[in-house]
Amino acid sequence: MNSAAPHQPLLLSARGLRCGYGDVEVVHGIDLEVRAGEVVALLGPNGAGKTTTLSTISGLLPRLGGDVTIFGDAQSVGKRGGITNAALQLRESGLAYVPEDRALFFGLTGREHLRLAARRGDQGAIDAALAPFPALQAILDRKAGLLSGGEQQMLAVARALAARPKLIMIDELSLGLAPIVVEQLLPLMRDICREQNVGVVLVEQHVNAALEAADRAYVMVRGQISLADSADVLLRDAAALASAYLG
Template sequence: MTVLTCEGVDAGYTKGRPVVRGFDLELLPGEVVALLGPNGAGKTTLLLTLAGLLPGLGGTITLGGEQLRSGRARAAARRGLVLVPDDRSLFTQLTARENLTIARRRGGSTVDQVLEYFPGLGRRLKVPAGMLSGGEQQMLALGRALVQDPRILLVDELSMGLAPVIVEELLPVVRRIADGTGTAVVLVEQHVRLALEVADRAVVLVHGETALSGSAARLAADPGLLERAYLGEQVA
C-alpha cells in the first residue's frame, strides 16, 4: 500500500511563482527514494512543502490514503511525516539524551533502539548537542526522528558539512532503518553515487521539474544519463 502520494504538486514561496512544478511520486513502505539534482533545483523547497512547513501552491499530497491539508506541519508530523532538516535543528544546550527524550512519542523508538543504529552515541548521551561533532549531531538528528514514530522520513542533505568517510558510514544506516522499521524515506543528497547505493529509486529535479526518474540501480549503471539530466538535456 502506498504511504505517500504526490500528484501535480507545485511548491514555492510566492503564489503563482512555483519553484517546483507538477511533482508526482508514489512512495511505498520501507522504500528509499533519492531526490537528486543540482543546487537550486527545488529539492529542499519540496521537502518543506511535504512536511507542511511551506503551504503548497498546487496539487495534492496524500498520506495513508488521506489528503494532507496544506501548510499544517504539526498535523503532518502527527500523521508520521518527519523531517530531518539540513541544519539538524537540535537543542544545542540540551544533552543528546534530553534531545531524544523530549522528542519521543508513543510508539517511537526508545533510546536503546536508537543506539542500535548509532552505537557511537552511547558514550555521548550526557554531552550537550552543541558540543557533538558534525557526524554525531547528524546521528542525533536521525535518532530524534526515529523516536517520533515516523512512517515517512524526509532527510535533507544528510552529508551537509560532513567528511565523505562519515557520509559513507551514515547513508547505509538510512537503508537499515528503512528495512528494519518499514519506514519510507525521501533522501535529498548531493553525494549521488552513495545515495544511489542505498536507494531503491531516484528522481532528478532540474529547474523545478522532474528531469529523470527510475530505479537507482539503472541510474547508477549509466552515469552519462544522470550527467545529461543534471545539465538540463532531454533524456529518454
C-alpha cells in the same frame, strides 16, 4: 533493488505539486511516490527545489498547487495556511523530517532531544533509535551545541527515529560529513528502512553513495523532475544521469 516495494502501501504520493515562496513558484508540478520499505533518493543540482519540496510536503511551507496524499490522507493545506498545525499533525501521524539545518536545540542534551521526540517517553523507541549509532551513547549528556557536525547529524536522525516514524525525509544527510561517515550512514539508513518497513526520502549531493543505498531515484532540475528510475538503472547509466542533471 527492493522488489517488495510495488506491493507495499503507498506512504506518500504527490501529483502536480507546486511549491514556492509567496507567489514565486520554484517547483512546477512534480509527481513523487514513496512506498513502505523503500529508499527514494531525490537528487539534483543546487537550487533545483529539493529543500522546498521537502518543506512543503512536511507542511512547513504552503503548497501553491497540486495534490499530496500522506498515509492515505489527502492534505488539505494550501495557500491559506494552517501551516504549523499541519506540520504537527503530520509528525503525529508518522512523518519525520530532518531539515538541512538539523533544527537541534543547542542548549539541550542528546538525551533530552530523544525524550522530547519519543511518544510518551517510550524508552524502547529511544533505545531502538540509538542502536544504529553506538557512538552517540557516550555523548548523550552533552549539549547538542557542543557536538561535532557528524554527531549532530546522527542525533538528528536518531531523534527522527525515536518517534517511530513511517516515513523519514532527510535533507542532505551527508552535508559537512567526511566521505567515510557518508559511506557508513547511507547504507545504515537503508538497513533501518528495510528492517522497520519505513519509507525514506534522501536528498543527497553524493550521487553515487545515494544511488547505492536507494531503491529508486528522482532527478530534479529547475523545479521539475528530469528523470525518474530505479537506482540500479541510474547507477549503470552515468550518461543518462549526467544529461538529466543538465535538465
